[in-house]
Each structure stands twice: as structure tokens, then as C-alpha cells.
Amino acid sequence: MGKLAIEDIRKDFPILETEVFGKKLVYLDNAATTQKPVQVLKVLEEYYERYNSNVHRGVHSLSQQATAAYENARHTVAAFINAASSDEVIFTKGTTDGINLVASSFGKKFLHQGDSILISAMEHHSNIVPWQMICEEKGATLKVIPMDENGVLKMELLPELLDESVKLLSFTYVSNSLGTINPARELIRQAHAKNIPVLMDVAQAIQHMPLDVQELDVDFISFSGHKLYGPTGIGVLYGKEKWLNALPPYQGGGDMIKTVTFEKTIYNALPYKFEAGTPDISGAIGLGAAIAYVNSIGLDVIAEAEHELLTYALAKLAEVEGIQFIGKAEERASVISFLIEGVHPYDLGELLDKQGIAVRTGHHCTEPVMDFFGIPGTCRASFAFYNTTDEVDLLVAGIKRAAAILI
Known part of the structure; x- marks a missing residue:
């Protein structure tokens, strides 16, 4: 350049x-947060000045305009990461929120006493603590792939670590403290060879390099908008449709339901099943604008x-x-x-x-x-x-x- x-x-x-x-x-x-271009600042201002309204809940014009902008942002994200469907894109508060969602929902259904979760030695606390919490609750263990003095994973130990107890592998694509780019394709390949699903924390990768979830064949990724030149308080969890359909909701409330009675609730379809309550509408719209800006370069x-x-x-x-x-x-x-x-x-x-x-x-x-x-x-x-x-x-x-x- x-x-x-x-x-x-x-x-x-x-x-x-x-x-x-x-x-x-x-x-x-x-790496802590990126600055925001005027192209993002302007759409945030425009939303609040011209069509501020709640989404999915109104027949009036402002609500329809806000809903269209919000859902267009979801389509923008899906195209950016090459998701098979925009239904696989869940808006969250950020990377941490996305990882907590998977840890809670996956752990609730698929983790049992004696099982384990495998992470790497260079994880951010947000990819350690949620797994510790769910492992403690379920009587499972947290295992770690070691690294060497250069900050490189000891991949030769991976086959032994991926034993029958491991129910999910979760690792960072790029270390926020070391800059290491981990061998994502090989980590995913070895895990999938043993039918183990994979979550990637891509908070430090999404803004630096192209990322194709279908080419990687990764099961979940989580990232934050504010590290991608977008607003704070908005993030994305991508999950393969088969996994998102299999997981129970993370939170309950409005918008994530189809019907509610005092006896029983039927949950909404994807992606709304995991988006309880009023979302960060302006944040999603701002993230869409940030991705458009990155794409323009x-x-x-x-x-x-x-x-x-x-x-x-x-x-x-x-x-x-x-x-x-x-x-x-x-x-x-x-x-x-x-x-x-x-x-x-x-x-x-x-x-x-x-x-x-x-x-x-x-x-x-x-x-x-x-x-x-x-x-x-x-x-x-x-x-x-x-x-x-x-x-x-x-x-x-x-x-x-x-x-x-x-x-």
C-alpha cells in the first residue's frame, strides 16, 4: 500500500x-480496540437521528426500516465469513459473550462427568474461564495444549490429547499477547477426525486476514465488532446450523420465542433462538458498515x-x-x-x-x-x-x- x-x-x-x-x-x-472510520460513525448517527426503533416488533415504517438495516447487517456478516446461511450468524455482545453462549449451551447438553474440554496454552481469559465454570458444574476437566518458549503450540502432543474424553476443542486463531497464528486447519482436521467439534476465537484474526468458515470447516467462531473497526458492545457467534439447532437457548426472553404459555414455551427458529431481548441494533448496523468499509479496501x-x-x-x-x-x-x-x-x-x-x-x-x-x-x-x-x-x-x-x- x-x-x-x-x-x-x-x-x-x-x-x-x-x-x-x-x-x-x-x-x-x-489489539484492544480499533478506531472507527467516519463511514461507521455516520451510519450510527443516521440510525439514531432518522429511524431509531425496535426491530422485529412493529408494523410501522421506522420499525420496518430498522429491521431491514439490522437484518442486512446479518447478511453482510454472513457473506464476509462465507457462512452457508445468515441463519448461522448470531449477534452477541462480543467474543466473550459468544464463547460463554457455546460453553453454557453446549455444556448443558453434551458435557458430562468425566468428559473434558481441550483449549490451548495461549488463550485469552474469555476462552478459559467459561470452560472452567461449565467443567466445574458438570464434573468435567479442562485440558491444555502446551506451547514452547517461542509461543508455538506443541502440535506433536495433539493426537494424544484428543482422547475419547474430549467433547470440544476451543482455541484462539491468533494470540492477542504473542501474535502467534495457530495452525487452524490442522487443529480442526485432527479434531474432526475424531468427531470432535471445534470453536475458534477469531477476535484477533477477523480484521487481519480473510476467513472462510466453510473452507475451514469450523463448527463455531466468535468475534467482536470493536476489533473490526465497528462499535463496542456488538459481536458475532457463527455456528453450523446443525449445531445451533442442537443446542438449547442461552437466555430466555422476548424475540427468542415462538409461543409462550405458563405451562410451556416453544423456541423461535434460528438465528432468533439465541437473541433474547432487544438487541444492539445500532451496533449491528455499525458492524455491517465497518465490514463494508473493510471490503472496500x-x-x-x-x-x-x-x-x-x-x-x-x-x-x-x-x-x-x-x-x-x-x-x-x-x-x-x-x-x-x-x-x-x-x-x-x-x-x-x-x-x-x-x-x-x-x-x-x-x-x-x-x-x-x-x-x-x-x-x-x-x-x-x-x-x-x-x-x-x-x-x-x-x-x-x-x-x-x-x-x-x-x-
Whole structure:
């Protein structure tokens, strides 16, 4: 992607012109949340100004317009991930909500005492805690695929771990704290060879690379809109129709029902069976606009630009004295976690902030990963396609300036 295209794209993100402590913002915290283009902001404003109404419940014009926009967003998502049907797209609050839905519903019906759920050693807490909760409730166990010192899964152990007790494999496609891209196709292939369904947390993948659920043959994926240049509070759970039909509802209430009496409730058809109550209508519409914006640029173009930026950043950061990279997988997305010898990551993050540079510090909701490396946390710089090599240079200079003060 050329410099002119980057400059044009950056104009779509007004927040990038913000100043922090008198310095122009350098936003490198995209793994936590991405910024929103004006194309998304405008549709949110338009919804609330022109046709704010509840969906699926009204015959009046505003309700019909809101319903059409909401359902059009569902079709946009389905096309984006190549779902076989828009009925396989469930709107949720985000990745965490989607994983909790599957853990609760799948666990309620298919998990029993002595069974197990298999996850990886680099999971976000949202793909650990829900499984711990349902395993404790059901008397099941949680098993973990180990990783090596480079932050790469020990795939040679997978066949033995996928024993008869495993009822579901759940793993992250891209590690939010290491940047590792896990071998999704091989993980899915081995699980399916033993008739084990698979859930993928794609929160850190969906915005970086094309993802085709039918080509992957994955059973469930979960992701958040706010990491895909859309609003917060909206997410997606994709599930194969056969699995969504087999699972009991996660929550009860309005819209997820067909009929209700005091004696019995008959549940609605997909996808509404899993969407109890008034949904995040504006969020779904905003997510649809965000996907349209990404499509207008092209995920292939985005992936290439981000790979070039990642390569440049790794080379420049490697020149910083005392730097230690946490996570060294060859296959990785645009996340770099690092430490500077003799400097606490929180202190480094604060001094970078004073220079207008936003990075994330801490354990990144992956405490087991930090425990594995024997560290309290890291500094994490995460890139989007609107970032530039000039911003990488500012990051490197900012680290050197902060280290000179702190060491």
C-alpha cells in the first residue's frame, strides 16, 4: 500500500488527529480496540437521528426500516465469513459473550462427568474461564495444549490429547499477547477426525486476514465488532446450523420465542433462538458498515500492508538495547509484545503515553501466558492498516527516550 493511499485512509479516522500531551496521537493499541472510520460513525448517527426503533416488533415504517438495516447487517456478516446461511450468524455482545453462549449451551447438553474440554496454552481469559465454570458444574476437566518458549503450540502432543474424553476443542486463531497464528486447519482436521467439534476465537484474526468458515470447516467462531473497526458492545457467534439447532437457548426472553404459555414455551427458529431481548441494533448496523468499509479496501490489501509494517517494526525494535521479545512464532499477526531490561512495562507505558504513544501494558488477559514466561506482563504494540512506518519510528525513539530516564 502506497503512502498516498495511507494518507487518504487516515483521513477516514478523525481520532488519529487527536493530540495527547501536546503530541499527535500514535495509536498502537489496536489489539484492544480499533478506531472507527467516519463511514461507521455516520451510519450510527443516521440510525439514531432518522429511524431509531425496535426491530422485529412493529408494523410501522421506522420499525420496518430498522429491521431491514439490522437484518442486512446479518447478511453482510454472513457473506464476509462465507457462512452457508445468515441463519448461522448470531449477534452477541462480543467474543466473550459468544464463547460463554457455546460453553453454557453446549455444556448443558453434551458435557458430562468425566468428559473434558481441550483449549490451548495461549488463550485469552474469555476462552478459559467459561470452560472452567461449565467443567466445574458438570464434573468435567479442562485440558491444555502446551506451547514452547517461542509461543508455538506443541502440535506433536495433539493426537494424544484428543482422547475419547474430549467433547470440544476451543482455541484462539491468533494470540492477542504473542501474535502467534495457530495452525487452524490442522487443529480442526485432527479434531474432526475424531468427531470432535471445534470453536475458534477469531477476535484477533477477523480484521487481519480473510476467513472462510466453510473452507475451514469450523463448527463455531466468535468475534467482536470493536476489533473490526465497528462499535463496542456488538459481536458475532457463527455456528453450523446443525449445531445451533442442537443446542438449547442461552437466555430466555422476548424475540427468542415462538409461543409462550405458563405451562410451556416453544423456541423461535434460528438465528432468533439465541437473541433474547432487544438487541444492539445500532451496533449491528455499525458492524455491517465497518465490514463494508473493510471490503472496500480488501482484506488481502490490509494483510499485505500490515505484514510489511510488522516486518519493519520488528527490525527497528530489535535495534533497541535490552529489548526482549515475548513470542517469536514465524507465523504471526501484527502484535509485538516486548520488555526492556531493567524497566517495568507499566512505567514504560506511562512514559510512552506522555509522548502521545498509546500501547497496552499488563498481562493482556492472558495470565497463564505470563506465568509460563515468568514475567508480570509486557508492553504490547499492535498495528492496524492505518498505522505508518513513521509511527513505528516514533515508538522506537519513544522507548529509547523512556529507557534513558528509567534505567
